[in-house]
Amino acid sequence: MKFYDSLGLPNPDRVRIALAEKGVLDQVEIIQVNLWEGEHRTAAFKAKNPSVTVPLLELDDGTALSETTAITEYIDHTFEGIPLTGRGAKERAVVHMMQRRGEQKIVDAIGTYFHHATLGFGPEIELNQNKAWGDAHLQKTLDGMAYFDAVLRDQRHIAGANYSMADITVFTGLNFSETYPKVMVPQGLTALNEWRACIGARASCAFVPETMKGR
Numbered sequence: 290m291k292f293y294d295s296l297g298l299p300n301p302d303r304v305r306i307a308l309a310e311k312g313v314l315d316q317v318e319i320i321q322v323n324l325w326e327g328e329h330r331t332a333a334f335k336a337k338n339p340s341v342t343v344p345l346l347e348l349d350d351g352t353a354l355s356e357t358t359a360i361t362e363y364i365d366h367t368f369e370g371i372p373l374t375g376r377g378a379k380e381r382a383v384v385h386m387m388q389r390r391g392e393q394k395i396v397d398a399i400g401t402y403f404h405h406a407t408l409g410f411g412p413e414i415e416l417n418q419n420k421a422w423g424d425a426h427l428q429k430t431l432d433g434m435a436y437f438d439a440v441l442r443d444q445r446h447i448a449g450a451n452y453s454m455a456d457i458t459v460f461t462g463l464n465f466s467e468t469y470p471k472v473m474v475p476q477g478l479t480a481l482n483e484w485r486a487c488i489g490a491r492a493s494c495a496f497v498p499e500t501m502k503g504r
């Protein structure tokens with residue numbers, strides 16, 4: 290199995306953490322794709338993923354899986370270990386709902402700010418920038434952080450009592466926010482910061498710099 294990765298970017302990091310949670314990261318061939326160099330826009334990569342995004346998981350039979358949630362479902366149902374996508378109908382529905390909120394309110398919001406209101410991947414990749422659109426997503430990201438802080442005041446994890454892919458999505462989105470566009474999680478969001486420290490302490494997050502684990 291081949292994992293097309295770009296270390297430090299939120300969606301590939303979601304797959305890295307899911308594989309690590311299942312204890313199978315070392316069973317996968319990892320290929321780093323440099324997005325700043327446009328390596329995801331080559332004809333060869335586009336043939337594998339027409340959406341020209343990472344992550345991509347290429348199975349031994351040649352099946353090329355893109356879309357991080359789909360990949361996480363595959364990992365969760367292929368390997369033993371802690372469930373990542375919920376147990377039973379209701380929990381699975383809540384995990385998917387909260388994970389999608391994590392994408393919309395954090396990962397996609399900060400991604401839009403990064404691509405449109407900062408240099409992003411550079412002028413050769415960011416061909417359709419719209420600064421006003423990007424700027425609007427800065428506030429959306431900050432609102433998302435406040436939303437998840439409020440959620441975590443009432444429950445241990447993003448989707449309820451149990452750890453899930455929803456935690457992974459929000460965690461990797463916050464790391465990206467602080468690393469690249471330098472939008473920091475406000476210190477006053479104590480529930481979010483405490484949760485972040487707990488998630489960051491998991492063995493699956495050993496690759497994440499200590500400075501990205503809440504404060």
Ligand SMILES: N[C@@H](CCC(=O)N[C@@H](CS)C(=O)NCC(=O)O)C(=O)O
Nearest residue numbers: 298299300301342343344356357358
């Ligand atoms: N919906 C996709 C989004 C994947 C995505 O946007 N990945 C980013 C890296 S985190 C990417 O490859 N961006 C390439 C680009 O913006 O040109 C998923 O869930 O996998």
